[in-house]
Amino acid sequence: MSNLTFLDNAAHRQNLYPFTLLREAIDLPLGLLTLREKWSALFPAAHPKKKFSRTIATAILPDFERCQAIGSLKTEQSLFSKEGQWIASGGQIDRIPKKATATDMIFPGSISLIKYPWDLLDQLGRGIQLDFSILTKGRKSASLPQSVVVNGEFPVFLEKGARVMPCFLNTEAGPIYIGKGAEVQEGVMIRGPFLLGDRSVVKMGAKIYGPTAAGEHCLLGGEIKRSLLFPFSNKAHEGYMGDSVIGSWCNWGAGTSNSNLKNTAGDIEIEVGGVKLAVGQKAGVYMGDHSRTVINSSLNSGTVIGVSVQVGNEGLPPKRMPSFRWIDGSRYRFQAAMNHIRQWKVLKGQELTSEEIDRLKKIYKTDK
16 A cells, blocks of 8 residues: 655645644545545555555645656655646655756646635535545446436436435436435435435435535535535525535524625635635635534625634624634633534534544634
């Protein structure tokens, strides 16, 4: 097995706030599989029966061609993009090379970068296609019930134990994957590309537009468009979620909706590292782990929410909310937050570990 090391810097982690507060950038899901899991699956396929030691940039979305190029590197030789972006180095290094040297290689194709939270959505379609290929390669789908209406050329793949009731699946734009023990209930309408994780549920009458992916143990309902939900999160009721990235253990109360387009149709700006960046016309909500909304909440376009924030419904909340805030905007008491997180975990058969509490305590002290 190849030894793959992933390297980033503090600025990269800061730019991916709030999703890197509780995980490394390489462990961000882009679909169902994390970036690390994608690299680990693709690299052996590109170089069967060969062992390598490589250091790879966490910001790079893998594909087969990049894995082949990285495998051809010699020790202390690096691979750069045509634009000067460092991709990988042979052997183990502890710092990112600033620029290419005469002995380094230049990758001729384009590269896909995950530098900011909205890149998770810009690259979500590629991530879904890659996950579908990895998860279904050489395997046969479980039988799809005849009561399900399918339209489109891309495939539908059902894992063993998945339950799909009479519904409508459109695969004209991409494939649809339903995980083990997952359920798609009556009257659901899904346009691919779409991935549904193990033991997740799409509730009756839901409308989902791809590219969208929801990890394991998620609940989906209402209307969802071009969004990524990390494992163990719920958007289970009526309301609209669009162009949004939602961390793990989040919950949207009934009737919660977000804006993803300004009334002027102008560019949406999001603050990163104290600097406002224009991210285009469409941007929804970027919500950190363990954050929740009360019923009938309204969220503005380009809203960034930290870890363990309780969002109220008294008008539009601020577009940037640091971690551990209560409904009225006051500081969330740490012990109360831990009790509430523990209770949410019990709902899905999980438990809050001492390691998680230590990480959350660090965030409580630093992200104010």
